[in-house]
Amino acid sequence: MTENPITGPAPLAGVKVVDLSKILAGPYATMSFADLGAEVTKVEHPEGGDPTRMWGPPFVGDDATYYLAVNRGKKSVTLDLKSEEGQRIVHRMLEDADVVVENFKPGSGLQKIFDYRALSERHPHLVVLHISAFGDEGPLSDQPGYDMVAQAAGGLMSLTGEPGGAPMKSGYAMGDLGAALFGVIGVLAALVERGRTGRGQYVTTSLFECQLAMHVNWATNYFATKQRPHALGSAHPNLAPYQAYPASDGYFVVAVGNDSLWDDLCTAMGRAELATDPRFLRNRDRIEHRDDLEQVLTEVFAANTVEYWCRVLEEHAVPVSPIRHLDEIYDDPHTAAIGMIGTVDHASGPLEQIAFPVNFGGARPRLRSAPPAHGEHTDDVLEKYRAVSV
Known part of the structure; x- marks a missing residue:
């Protein structure tokens, strides 16, 4: 080269x-x-x-x-x-x-x-x-x-x-x-x-x-089911929880890509019982009960700030991020x-x-x-x- x-x-x-x-x-x-x-x-x-x-x-x-x-x-x-x-x-x-x-x-x-x-x-x-x-x-x-x-x-x-x-x-x-x-x-x-x-x-x-x-997974989802997909906001069609949630002072995102991370998230939230809830046990269960899951997590996350949840979830190695604006990204030490x-x-x-x-x-x-x-x-x-x- x-x-x-x-x-x-x-x-x-x-x-x-x-x-x-x-x-x-x-x-x-x-x-x-x-x-x-x-x-x-x-x-x-x-x-x-x-x-x-x-x-x-x-x-x-x-x-x-x-x-x-x-x-x-x-x-x-x-x-x-x-x-x-x-x-x-x-x-x-x-x-x-x-x-x-x-x-x-x-x-x-x-x-x-x-x-x-x-x-x-x-x-x-x-x-x-x-x-x-x-x-x-x-x-x-x-x-x-x-x-x-x-x-x-x-x-x-x-x-x-x-x-x-x-x-x-x-x-x-x-x-x-x-x-x-x-x-x-x-x-x-x-x-x-x-x-x-x-x-x-x-x-x-x-x-x-x-x-x-x-389209990637959206296409294969449709080919398998022949069901027309629709917008899901920030949610993911194949993973849950994998979206933005409101904290007490703003929004942040949580990305749970496997069941082990779901267990970690439950521990980080102080809600270990959710990990064994039959509605949320596996990813396929959480997708099926997406509305129930969103309601529960929205209530939990509303109790504290974006900064708090990002710090706590990071401590438990759960992928998380505040929703940052471009000026914040350009001034970030990692970007530099x-x-x-x-x-x-x-x-x-x-x-x-x-x-x-x-x-x-x-x-x-x-x-x-x-x-x-x-x-x-x-x-x-x-x-x-x-x-x-x-």
């Missing part, structure tokens, strides 16, 4: 990525490649660039923080991809590249111009990652979509929220981010295969497909100890960023450079391509 003394581990050093994507899924994937050491060039339209540059407030300098969150470590060049000159330059870039990432709207002119079949024929070494809303086949394949559309169409909103309440999206953009992460996995696998065969390939994923992939917040030098001053969440040999990839200004590297990057004719 390549080690950069300034940036840390760089397992993808030498890999060149051309980023033709925008918004979140594609840019998050390409930022991940950049964090891992790849050379990533972001191609943006001369007028405005990536729309997320204006998804604010808040802003830092000219750019919205939304854009700044998913574009570090890249170089930005501006090209009109609908022009002959822009297309010629991009194809020259792709001759040098290993990976291209795009999320062109289905049926759009750009999708037709950069059709993967033509790209594969012209650049057989290239790994092409295409991210869409609903995939390349099927009745919905030509539909555009944003994260919340995928969360609604893919079932997440039907499983999120309180029982009987209004549907809710997740706090994170799980449609886009899920597609980004599966897209990264697909590209890395394709690069490994290219190492054996010498040929790239067309890799596709979609927000909808990745929502289904993340694992190095999950770093700083890059931005034109407006030091810019804090969340780091890549994987260590290599005990070392984390360091943040390499700030998200680029619109077209910041156009002249430097494109100098050698503009002068070449095809």
Whole structure:
């Protein structure tokens, strides 16, 4: 593995990525490649660039923080991809590249111009990652979509929220981010295969497909029972107790993953008799009597504070946590100890960023450079391509 003394581990050093994507899924994937050491060039339209540059407030300098969150470590060049000159330059870039990432709207002119079949024929070494809303086949394949559309169409909103309440999206953009992460996995696998065969390939994923992939136990529950699942608030469909409970001054979560932990919880609460209650003896019993269990635990936990219960349950090795806000997490000593917040030098001053969440040999990839200004590297990057004719 390549080690950069300034940036840390760089397992993808030498890999060149051309980023033709925008918004979140594609840019998050390409930022991940950049964090891992790849050379990533972001191609943006001369007028405005990536729309997320204006998804604010808040802003830092000219750019919205939304854009700044998913574009570090890249170089930005501006090209009109609908022009002959822009297309010629991009194809020259792709001759040098290993990976291209795009999320062109289905049926759009750009999708037709950069059709993967033509790209594969012209650049057989290239790994092409295409991210869409609903995939390349099927009745919905030509539909555009944003994260919340995928969360609604893919079932997440039907499983999120309180029982009987209004549907809710997740706090994170799980449609886009899920597609980004599966897209990264697909590209890395394709690069490994290219190492054996010498040929790239067309890799596709979609927000909808990745929502289904993340159903996991919800899907197998349904396949086994054919019963439509519904939102359970913070509760778990297969474990109990495994949810948030109100203490006297707020909420905290308890996660009992096996019957032994249930015994420990009962001891910690000073209610050892509950461990032998036939309604709660095994996990399957607690699921069957979920309402009774919730009523009993709610009464017990309401007698003291979040701080008290977290301390007592920790002493008995029962998984527990207060429900923390982001400012509390970012100021937490544990967050600092694992190095999950770093700083890059931005034109407006030091810019804090969340780091890549994987260590290599005990070392984390360091943040390499700030998200680029619109077209910041156009002249430097494109100098050698503009002068070449095809």
